[in-house]
Amino acid sequence: MIAACVKWVAGVPEPGDERFAGISAADQAAVELALRHGASMGDDVVVVTAGPPAAERALREALAAGATRAVRVDLPADATSSDVATALAGVVGDAAFVWCGDYSTDRGSGSVPAFLAAERSARQALGAVAVDLADGATISVTRRLDGGRREVSTVSAPAVVSVEGAVARLRRAGLAGVLAARTAPIEVRRPAVVVPDVAAIVHAYRPRARTLPPPHGSTLDRLRELTDAAAAPAHGETVHLDPADAADRILTALRAWSYLT
């Protein structure tokens, strides 16, 4: 069995308005890869979500595109990532490969796939930017490391792979599939009570104050820095200008900072 996990995300602009809700591009890519993988292995593809009844729409879309089976675990939206992973593991327990998106688009931290791998004692390859299904039994995954470096690794079953949205595009479901999926059964599971995530006080994002290294260089340099008129033009200045003046202002600043002569 091959599995794909998708997360139903309440929509912008109106949270809670199911017309604008859906799954992320990354989750769509996960479904597509699961379908390709299933086809290459001649294996069933199960699609799973932990979420509200509205999320069944995403499952039906996956069924229309060719998934064999769909399961919804009825879980409140405020369940923790590890509880979500436990719930998902209960469904995809014996899948050879589980495909996930790399981050969910709402509060996502990219942790569900790793929890899921831990839960199942499986291999993990997270944040794939390219995937080669090869023979299907051992697949090859390219992922990002820091600073623009890349790593290629291979994984075989059991494994959890998470992918970025650009890796694959979910195929367009055929009409017959769409019509059949409308009434296809969706299995619903109700897990034991889960603890809600830690209650939080919510603010708009604002950056934290940065700690900067102490000033270096000679005292004389620092004094010059502080008093030099050339260094003075900008710091934190906001100006409204028309484009020509804006261009001149930019050039003046670049000269003052010695990027131009």
Added chain:
Amino acid sequence: MLALVVVRDGSLPAGGDEVVAECGGRVLLIGSGTAAALDDLRGAVTDARLVEAGAFRPGAWSAGLAVLLADDPVVVLPHSADGRDLAPRLAHALDRPLLAHAMVVGTTTVELIRAGGTELHSVVAPAAFVATLHPGLRGVERTVTTEPNVREQVLPAAIDAIDAEVVATFAADAATLDLAEAPRIVAGGAGLDSADRFEQLAALGAVLGASVGATRVVTDRGWVGHDRQIGTTGVVVDPQLYLAFGISGAVQHTSGLGAPAHVISVNTDAHCPMMQLADLAIVADANATLDALLARLGTLEVAHG
């Protein structure tokens, strides 16, 4: 609080130094070349534990680390590629909650970045937890003058853990590297009106000796290659000079920006984060400003050095 940092061939991940600072100088370095990495943390470390464990293996390491970290109630990893891979596995092995993608980690409260970087969620810190800290937001002070207290440790072997098999690691490709190490960057965002604007940025960059960068919105549109994307899921850069044309300054973008000495931002919205960040914030149409700048280019001379 203890920082947990994965080291690859002696090099630190993005935000490695920041988690150490966040934890008051206490760190456990694990991987290959931990001693060399410790050198790079000079001035930030008071207490270091070094675990030479070879290549990154989140599955195998988490079981062993759970033993080594049993007495450290708060463990903080950078939310870098390896950190975010390892943290959930470790939380699972320690049976502790994971507070992922934080801006601030403390023993009383933790501030988490949520809703695609638009919200901060303040939570009361549990007694014991694992957290990941978003790189590039904190900054680092290097004020420790005493030699760190260093201990070498051995990772207890995991019995049945399995991991992906690493086949190859590629250095950043030339174009990416160029951007990652560029001392000057001119970058464009969704405020620019066409792909052609990036030709103009390139022309401006050529005169200034600057590389061209972009936001994810722009790379998603295919106007420039993905290797030009600056930010958490793109390239992390650290230029001296940063020119931002029509960039709002979402945290995923700015956290990959390092700490430029000079930032100029041109944007129609005076209040977006990029404008707050700028040394010179110009409220103007970025497209027309680029036209005006290009009209003046022929006469410009660059100062090197």
Added chain:
Amino acid sequence: MDDEPDVDVIVVGGGPAGACAALVAARAGLSTVLLERGPFPGSKNMYGGVVYPRILDRLIPNWWETAPIQRWVTRRSTMVLTDTQALTVDYRTEAWGKPPYNGATAYRPDFDHWLAGHAEAAGAQLVCDTTAVGLLRGASGRIVGVRTDRPGGDLRARVVIACDGVNSFLAKEAGLFEHTDAKHYTLGVKETLALPKEVIDERFGVRGREGVDIEMIGCTSGVNGGGFLYTNLDSVAVGVVLKLPKLAAQQLRPEEIIARMKRHPAIAPLIEGADLKEYSAHLIPEAGLAMMPKMTTDGMLVAGDAAALCLAAGIWLEGVNFAMASGMYAGEAVVEAVRNGDVGVEGLAGYQRRLSETFVLKDHRRLRRAPEIVLSDRVQHLYPAMVAGIAERMFQVDNPAPKPRLRTILKQERKRVGIRRRDLARDGLDGLRTFG
């Protein structure tokens, strides 16, 4: 022999016409598929903003309890504008503010989605993100289904109901539409402007769910057409409908025309400080009877804007009610035809009959000359100046001069703006015949 159908009925288009057609067919037990090209019904649909949903009494009892309505129109104004003057006829009534109501403002993504939801609840299969791209024909030439843009996208049915909106591609492909001339269309352009509810309540003199519908004439910068302003809960819709040939000739951009209208001294204070939320434009079939296609062919009927049933006659701009009614009647005729086993033109004749017997065609017949009159050069450019001039002189106190006689004012104003007495008399008579 034609291939076996997959379903009884395919309805193309999830607008008001399609939703009602599918609702009726599904409720009668016919297997019904409703195709919509957008991600959900109404997602791409725009209009001025006032619906007259009374026809729904027959389909959804107490529809007002669940319909996603912004405000109930309890105040309706008609304004005649010149560059500096405004004459307003203002009517308000409490009666329109309670069941069964009259007009209501609503957002189409809400309203269409809600209406199609009723069709789905009745058993229709709604398939979104799916565009009909062609008709399937049987050996006899009869229409037996549609081709969609999905893989394996052919779907066969006993009857197809085309509700695909203005410029209907299906009606054209079926050979039902002859008039596609630009002169039969007007362009509708609309801005939605955000304002706090309290500000709207205060500026427009309404409270709670009460709302205002203002129609304007003489505000379209010399392009023949009209303007409108409707109140939603916390936004107002401001727009114009413009004759296409004249618009092209004047070389004015619709945005400029709206911008000028918004600066008019009678309009500007109403919308001051509002933020632009949305800008949209859409064609309206305007010529009414003059451009209606044949409504039926073997295996297919056409309803709503696809059949040019929108009533766009100056101060009337009603399309949604005509679309809902024609969709409903199309559904009824199809149910009848399928039961009788004849889905040819003859078997579907009940549709045309229903349209003729009800407001759908009766209003169109009665108002057939209305667009022509309302959009005529005199009504558009001369009468507003005359009427405003008369009002100004009636109400102006020019002491020590005594008040002039109304007949004198009338004559002088008529001469001032340059209308011949003969034309005035004829237009008056035409108007009476059409609207009287």
